[in-house]
Amino acid sequence: MVYPNTYEVGMSSLGFQVVYALLNEREDIVCERFFLPEGDEDYLSVESGRLLTDFSFVFLSISFEYDYLNVVKSLLLAGLEPFAEKRSGQSQKQPLVVFGGVACFLNPEPIAPLADVIIVGEAEPLLSDFVTFLQTYEGRVERQIYLAEAMLQFQGVYVPSLYTPEYDNSGRCCGMTSVSWLPRRVERVSLKHCDQAGHSELLTPAAEFADLYLTELGRGCSRGCRFCAAGFIYRPPRLWDGDAVVEGLQNRADDVSRIGLVGMEMASDSTLEQVSTYLLESGCALSFSSLRADRINPQLYELLAQSDLKSVAIAPDGASERLRKVINKGLDEKDLLLGATRLVEAGIFKLKVYVMVGLPTETNEDLQEFIDLIGRMKHKIDEIGKRRGRLTEMYLSVNCFVPKPWTPFQYHPFGVSEVLEKNQTISVKDALERIKKKIVYLKTGLRGLNNVHFQADKPENALFQAVLSRGDRRLAKVLVDMVAAGLTWKRGLKKNNLSAEQFAICGYDKDSYFPWYIIDQGISTRYLWQEYTKGLQSAITEPCDTKVCRRCGVCDDS
Numbered sequence: 001m002v003y004p005n006t007y008e009v010g011m012s013s014l015g016f017q018v019v020y021a022l023l024n025e026r027e028d029i030v031c032e033r034f035f036l037p038e039g040d041e042d043y044l045s046v047e048s049g050r051l052l053t054d055f056s057f058v059f060l061s062i063s064f065e066y067d068y069l070n071v072v073k074s075l076l077l078a079g080l081e082p083f084a085e086k087r088s089g090q091s092q093k094q095p096l097v098v099f100g101g102v103a104c105f106l107n108p109e110p111i112a113p114l115a116d117v118i119i120v121g122e123a124e125p126l127l128s129d130f131v132t133f134l135q136t137y138e139g140r141v142e143r144q145i146y147l148a149e150a151m152l153q154f155q156g157v158y159v160p161s162l163y164t165p166e167y168d169n170s171g172r173c174c175g176m177t178s179v180s181w182l183p184r185r186v187e188r189v190s191l192k193h194c195d196q197a198g199h200s201e202l203l204t205p206a207a208e209f210a211d212l213y214l215t216e217l218g219r220g221c222s223r224g225c226r227f228c229a230a231g232f233i234y235r236p237p238r239l240w241d242g243d244a245v246v247e248g249l250q251n252r253a254d255d256v257s258r259i260g261l262v263g264m265e266m267a268s269d270s271t272l273e274q275v276s277t278y279l280l281e282s283g284c285a286l287s288f289s290s291l292r293a294d295r296i297n298p299q300l301y302e303l304l305a306q307s308d309l310k311s312v313a314i315a316p317d318g319a320s321e322r323l324r325k326v327i328n329k330g331l332d333e334k335d336l337l338l339g340a341t342r343l344v345e346a347g348i349f350k351l352k353v354y355v356m357v358g359l360p361t362e363t364n365e366d367l368q369e370f371i372d373l374i375g376r377m378k379h380k381i382d383e384i385g386k387r388r389g390r391l392t393e394m395y396l397s398v399n400c401f402v403p404k405p406w407t408p409f410q411y412h413p414f415g416v417s418e419v420l421e422k423n424q425t426i427s428v429k430d431a432l433e434r435i436k437k438k439i440v441y442l443k444t445g446l447r448g449l450n451n452v453h454f455q456a457d458k459p460e461n462a463l464f465q466a467v468l469s470r471g472d473r474r475l476a477k478v479l480v481d482m483v484a485a486g487l488t489w490k491r492g493l494k495k496n497n498l499s500a501e502q503f504a505i506c507g508y509d510k511d512s513y514f515p516w517y518i519i520d521q522g523i524s525t526r527y528l529w530q531e532y533t534k535g536l537q538s539a540i541t542e543p544c545d546t547k548v549c550r551r552c553g554v555c556d557d558s
């Protein structure tokens with residue numbers, strides 16, 4: 001199993017650990033881990049120092065678009081030809097390369113030509129049967145016939161080489177074709193039920209979240225923030241019940257007491273109360289990176305105070321009350337001020353605040369409202385800090401909005417707050433300048449505040465992320481050129497006659513086709529468009545209620 005990043009990052013991935021444990025719990029499988037070497041060490045497995053090409057199957061777990069370059073690096077380091085088509089044409093035996101992870105079911109296309117197979121969705125329901133199927137592969141049938149059979153047998157299995165993209169006159173992907181007996185689109189697979197919440201399997205001081213035992217509270221989120229991919233591709237929101245979470249927590253070793261809960265944003269009050277009480281009684285310390293400002297109940301407050309946690313983030317995301325309606329965040333200024341003061345009262349000395357710039361309809365008035373909010377927040381938390389003799393520092397993190405696949409904002413261009421006409425583009429230079437001006441506006445407005453630290457994304461990097469998350473399979477060549485020939489992403493695009501504008505700075509309408517529509521997430525695109533237009537009018541959508549709601553198409557009566 002390959003994690004296309006360092007050991008430190010990979011071992012902090014709960015998804016990677018869960019799949020590694022699922023594979024190794026089988027008697028008939030030996031699964032070993034590969035991480036990118038940090039120096040010039042050889043690329044060998046952690047467990048037994050073997051080469052990647054010694055294995056019959058290579059599983060890559062891909063969580064972030066930025067790791068696409070590391071996917072290419074990993075394949076090259078292993079001595080594998082990066083393009084699947086060339087691997088299958090080689091005479092010597094080549095391992096079958098299977099990609100999975102959240103980036104693959106958001107939009108697999110930019111890396112599709114590098115994979116023999118892509119697992120689309122959550123691995124748990126599929127993995128065991130699929131691996132049993134793969135074990136029958138070796139030497140029996142021709143690779144493409146065999147892989148087509150896998151697609152027919154398993155929901156969530158995608159073989160990119162069996163599909164051909166079509167492009168319109170302007171060079172945009174406008175559809176995918178395949179033989180008639182294969183599914184037109186690849187249905188995502190998702191875990192329906194969970195008796196024991198997913199949890200860390202191996203703890204190591206070398207991981208990014210060192211010695212932190214991660215446990216899931218559920219999957220997905222009911223809130224429907226219109227920019228958030230996880231909130232849409234993990235639908236329907238599933239909350240594990242309190243017993244399943246406690247069961248997952250009880251699997252930790254006796255000496256492990258630092259707990260990280262994943263999905264605290266959406267857990268029910270009763271589960272949070274049950275889990276907080278269990279952790280308090282077990283003498284555990286709780287750690288988490290971010291918390292919805294309206295989620296701090298009394299048990300959690302007590303747990304926080306006991307946990308000696310120094311740093312927590314709250315995320316207004318939208319700069320103003322109006323913009324938080326545009327993005328459907330469901331938090332008002334009162335929630336944010338209350339959340340911040342409660343966290344500081346519970347002993348947080350480093351309060352991070354996340355906000356985005358470049359959101360649809362955003363103006364300088366919205367940014368000014370954020371500057372004023374931070375002033376008021378600082379005033380409130382300083383009062384607490386003065387009483388106890390130590391002030392809390394604020395760290396503002398300004399992120400560029402990236403329009404992600406499968407969200408209502410997929411129809412919106414990067415860097416531009418107004419709506420563009422279908423196929424209308426503005427230049428990269430113009431889009432970047434607009435975003436930079438917004439960052440400068442915030443930075444200037446916040447300059448006079450003591451103990452407020454300002455950090456902002458590099459707009460160029462955010463644009464590259466937008467290109468990677470929204471691109472089609474022609475990007476695979478760009479990625480290989482970047483790694484093999486050391487090209488910058490802009491030069492890589494140019495060399496391959498592609499542009500950032502065509503993928504990320506363009507107007508769309510409700511009938512626009514996107515490369516990620518090869519995946520069937522179960523969400524109706526009509527619903528995504530409706531949500532986009534509602535957002536432009538600052539209209540709120542209520543959170544999911546899976547018992548009665550049928551509006552986006554994911555929950556059906558069957």
Ligand code: SF4
Nearest residue numbers: 544545546549552555
């Ligand atoms: S159908 Fe309703 S409850 Fe189900 S995921 Fe969609 S919006 Fe949420």
